[in-house]
Structure formats: structure tokens, C-alpha cells
Amino acid sequence: MSAVPSRRRTGRDQLLAVALRLFARDGIQATSLQDIADEAGVTKAGLYYHYKTKDEIVLDVLRPLLDALPAVTRRAEAHRTRTARVDEVLGGLIEIALYEHSGFAVLMQDPYLTRLLGQQESMRQWWDGTSTLILGPDPDPQTRIGLAMFINGLAGAGRDPAMTPLDDRSRRQALLECGRRLLRCD
Amino acid sequence: MSAVPSRRRTGRDQLLAVALRLFARDGIQATSLQDIADEAGVTKAGLYYHYKTKDEIVLDVLRPLLDALPAVTRRAEAHRTRTARVDEVLGGLIEIALYEHSGFAVLMQDPYLTRLLGQQESMRQWWDGTSTLILGPDPDPQTRIGLAMFINGLAGAGRDPAMTPLDDRSRRQALLECGRRLLRCD
DNA sequence: GTCTATATAAAGATAGAC
DNA sequence: GTCTATCTTTATATAGAC
Known part of the structure; x- marks a missing residue:
């Protein structure tokens, strides 16, 4: 029994990190358990001690993302003005897209x-x-489509070469500006 | 020899249509030659009369798209004002995203x-x-990122539920408005 | 907790009959 | 131009030793 119950880099966590990287690079379907095992320095059978199926790995990899999205919405609900809610949602999604960009891209785009x-x-x-x-309950189509373009374009824009010269704060700011323009909030 | 040299629904063309539909629905990697053959009503071996490899099918399916994108750019180059060029590029991409949306989505997003x-x-x-x-040669980062969000979000926005109540002209108009806002052209 | 070895299914691809 | 039959490789997954 460990004296430190907090999260360490246990085998499971390391597998997830490896899997996410490969999923983001090649797509989930093209990433075999053999690929993950090789990259993690174990054998294929070793994976099955931790996970019963590939789908279980996939869902565990994406779990943080699948939890993070509703969390953004819950935080936004705490605000009373529309402006504050918009900023909370856009800002929250941008944080995820920038700092968990691999997972976000997989979540939003991978057909598997x-x-x-x-x-x-x-x-x-x-x-x-x-x-x-x-x-609101009955937004005009233009605004809804603008929001759709934001969420669908966020992953791609977040890893565009145009981002490289910018620091973290500028990146967040630039993406937020995109959202505001699309929603006519500027 | 046929008296009608124009394009009919030959075996090859039918295979391409089937393949594109499956690629768009399930992803390329998840679509096996068996899937395509079943859907087209032939056997797997039958495909190999028309194509030597799966990749050949994939490239042939996407050929119209891979040709259409540079064509948009060439048309835009014929204009002299920046505004006209922007409208030609945005409008051209929107046409493709709306009327060849399956292919466009595959082209822009499929990891395979x-x-x-x-x-x-x-x-x-x-x-x-x-x-x-x-x-221009040295645009400000905000505008470049706006353009990146447009191209990356176009496929997703084009098939968003918010599009359903709109007719063709309104759809084009809504997506064009998104692009103009992102590029500050309105 | 990780290994070797193996089972089983499905993938891409080819040979050759019709 | 399409078929049946088959080859080879690779995929997910399991059994059982250490």
C-alpha cells in the first residue's frame, strides 16, 4: 500500500497518454492495440490486463473531454447575463481546444x-x-450557424500554423474574437 | 462502341458513389472493400477489375474535390480587387461544402x-x-486565424441542424456571412 | 502486472474459371 | 466484367505461465 494515494504516473495513465497521442495522429481506427503496446513498451496482451476491449481504452482516453464539456455548460449556467454566459462557454471551449487539443480534435472529428x-x-x-x-430558445439561423462554425472550426483553428507566433494569452484572445464575431458580440 | 460517349452511370462511377457515401458515413479506414462491394452488389474481387488498390479507390473518389479546390483559387486570381477575390474564394468553398458536402467533409477531416x-x-x-x-503576404494573425476557422468549420456548419429550415440561397448567404465576419469584410 | 503463445475473424489482394 | 476460391497479413481477444 502506498503512502501517497494521489495520482501518480501509473501504468494505466501512461497507456492513456500514449493512446491519445496515436489516436490524434493517425485516427482511432488506424491505431491498433499493437501500435499502442509498442509505443508504451509493453506487449499487446499486457494491455488486456488494464482494459477488456479497445473501446474501453477509447472511452477512457476521451473521458476527461466528455466530462469537461458539460462542466463548461454548468459554469455558464451560473451566470445571469447572456454576455457572461457566452464568454464562459466560448472561453471554456477555447481552453479545452488549446490545452487538450489532441483529445478535443479526436472528440469532435474522429469517425470511430x-x-x-x-x-x-x-x-x-x-x-x-x-x-x-x-x-436563447429561438435564435436566428445566422447566429446558430455562426456558433456551429465556431465549435466545428475550433479544433482546426487551434492547430493552424497561424497560431505559432502567438503566446497563450494571444491565442485565447484570437479564438475568442472569432467567436464574438460569429455571434455578433463585439 | 457506344453512340453516346457522354458519361453514363458506368460500373466505375457507381462504385465511386457508393464508396463516397460509406467513407462519409463511417470514415475511410472503417469502410472495407467488402462493405463497398456489398453495397454495390458485387463481390470483393469484382472491385479489383476496376481498381488495383483501396487507395486508388480513395483517390478516385476524392479526385473531383482535389481538383475543385485549386479551381476556386484560379478563378479568384482572375479578379483584381481584394473584395472580389475574397468573395470568389469564400463563395467557391461554400458551393463545394454545400453541394459536395460528403466529399468535402472526408477531404477536410478524414485521418486516412x-x-x-x-x-x-x-x-x-x-x-x-x-x-x-x-x-496579402503579411496578414495580421487574427485574420489568418479567422480564415482557418472558416475553412475548418465549413464542413461541420454545412451539415448542422440549423441549416435545415433554410433554402439553398439562404444557406450560401449564411455561410458567406460567417466568412465575412471572421475576415471583417462586412 | 507482464509475458509467450494462440485462437478467430476480417482485412487487402491475387489466380484463374466463366 | 464478374465470379469462386485462396493467400497473406493483421486485427481483436484469450489462455495460461511466470
């Missing part, structure tokens, strides 16, 4: 995950609720 | 294709050139 989450029914519900929260 | 095109070196070059054409 789309199927695994059942055509993303849960994702769609979260997005509907979040959209309604910041745009 | 990214690898097949060699980390998309050719795509990156096209995008650099197009970006420079409409933004």
Missing part, C-alpha cells in the same frame, strides 16, 4: 468515436442545451 | 486521407497560396 457514441446522441443533446443557454 | 496525401503537403501548399491571395 462518432459511431461509438451512437451517432453522438449524447453530444448532440449537450450541444443543443448549450446552444439554447447562450442563444 | 491526411496520411494518404502525405500529411497533406499538397493541401497545405494550396491553402497557403489561397490564403496569401486573399489576405
Whole structure:
């Protein structure tokens, strides 16, 4: 028994980090358990001590992301003005896109995950609720489409070469400005 | 010899249509030759009369798209004012995203294709050139990132539920408005 | 907790008949 | 131009030793 119950770099966590990197680079479907095992320095069978199936690995890799998105919405609900809610949602999504960009890109774009989450029914519900929260129950189509372009373009914009000369703060600011323009909040 | 040399629904074309639909729905890697053959009503071996490899099918499916993007840029180069060039590029990309949306989404997002095109070196070059054409040689980062969000978000926004109530013209208009806002052209 | 070895299914691809 | 049959490789997954 360890005297330190806090999270260390246990085998499981290391596997997840390796898997996420490969998923983001090659796509989930193209990443075999053999690839993950090789990269992690274990054998394929060794993975099965930690996980029963590949899907279990996938879901565990994306778990932090799947939790982070509703958390953003909950924080936004605590605000009373529309402006504050918009900023909380846009800012929260930008944080995720910038600092967990691998996971965010996989979550938003990988076809394997789309199927695994059942055509993303849960994702769609979260997005509907979040959209309604910041745009109101009956927003004009232009604004809704602007928001759709923001969420769909965020992962790509976050890893665009145009970001490289900017520091962290400028990156957040630039992406926030994109969102505000699309939602006509500037 | 046929009296009608024009394009009919030959076996090859039908295979491409089937393949594109499956690629867009499940991703390229998750779509096996068996899947395509089943859907097209032939056997797996039958595919190999038309194509030597799966990659050949993939590239042939995406060929119209890979040709359409540079064509947009060439049309834009014919204009002299920046405004006209911007509208030609944005409008051209919107046309593709709306009317060849399956192919466009696959082209922009599928990890299999990214690898097949060699980390998309050719795509990156096209995008650099197009970006420079409409933004000038040294655009401010905010505008470049806005353009990145547009191209990356276009496929997703084009198939967002918010599009359904709109007719074709309104859809084009809404997406164009997104682009103009991101580029501060309104 | 990680290994060797193996089972089983499915992938891409080819040979050759019709 | 499409088929049946088959080859080879690789995928997920399991059994059981250490």
C-alpha cells in the first residue's frame, strides 16, 4: 500500500497518454492495440490486463473531454447575463481546444468515436442545451450557424500554423474574437 | 462502341458513389472493400477489375474535390480587387461544402486521407497560396486565424441542424456571412 | 502486472474459371 | 466484367505461465 494515494504516473495513465497521442495522429481506427503496446513498451496482451476491449481504452482516453464539456455548460449556467454566459462557454471551449487539443480534435472529428457514441446522441443533446443557454430558445439561423462554425472550426483553428507566433494569452484572445464575431458580440 | 460517349452511370462511377457515401458515413479506414462491394452488389474481387488498390479507390473518389479546390483559387486570381477575390474564394468553398458536402467533409477531416496525401503537403501548399491571395503576404494573425476557422468549420456548419429550415440561397448567404465576419469584410 | 503463445475473424489482394 | 476460391497479413481477444 502506498503512502501517497494521489495520482501518480501509473501504468494505466501512461497507456492513456500514449493512446491519445496515436489516436490524434493517425485516427482511432488506424491505431491498433499493437501500435499502442509498442509505443508504451509493453506487449499487446499486457494491455488486456488494464482494459477488456479497445473501446474501453477509447472511452477512457476521451473521458476527461466528455466530462469537461458539460462542466463548461454548468459554469455558464451560473451566470445571469447572456454576455457572461457566452464568454464562459466560448472561453471554456477555447481552453479545452488549446490545452487538450489532441483529445478535443479526436472528440469532435474522429469517425470511430462518432459511431461509438451512437451517432453522438449524447453530444448532440449537450450541444443543443448549450446552444439554447447562450442563444436563447429561438435564435436566428445566422447566429446558430455562426456558433456551429465556431465549435466545428475550433479544433482546426487551434492547430493552424497561424497560431505559432502567438503566446497563450494571444491565442485565447484570437479564438475568442472569432467567436464574438460569429455571434455578433463585439 | 457506344453512340453516346457522354458519361453514363458506368460500373466505375457507381462504385465511386457508393464508396463516397460509406467513407462519409463511417470514415475511410472503417469502410472495407467488402462493405463497398456489398453495397454495390458485387463481390470483393469484382472491385479489383476496376481498381488495383483501396487507395486508388480513395483517390478516385476524392479526385473531383482535389481538383475543385485549386479551381476556386484560379478563378479568384482572375479578379483584381481584394473584395472580389475574397468573395470568389469564400463563395467557391461554400458551393463545394454545400453541394459536395460528403466529399468535402472526408477531404477536410478524414485521418486516412491526411496520411494518404502525405500529411497533406499538397493541401497545405494550396491553402497557403489561397490564403496569401486573399489576405496579402503579411496578414495580421487574427485574420489568418479567422480564415482557418472558416475553412475548418465549413464542413461541420454545412451539415448542422440549423441549416435545415433554410433554402439553398439562404444557406450560401449564411455561410458567406460567417466568412465575412471572421475576415471583417462586412 | 507482464509475458509467450494462440485462437478467430476480417482485412487487402491475387489466380484463374466463366 | 464478374465470379469462386485462396493467400497473406493483421486485427481483436484469450489462455495460461511466470
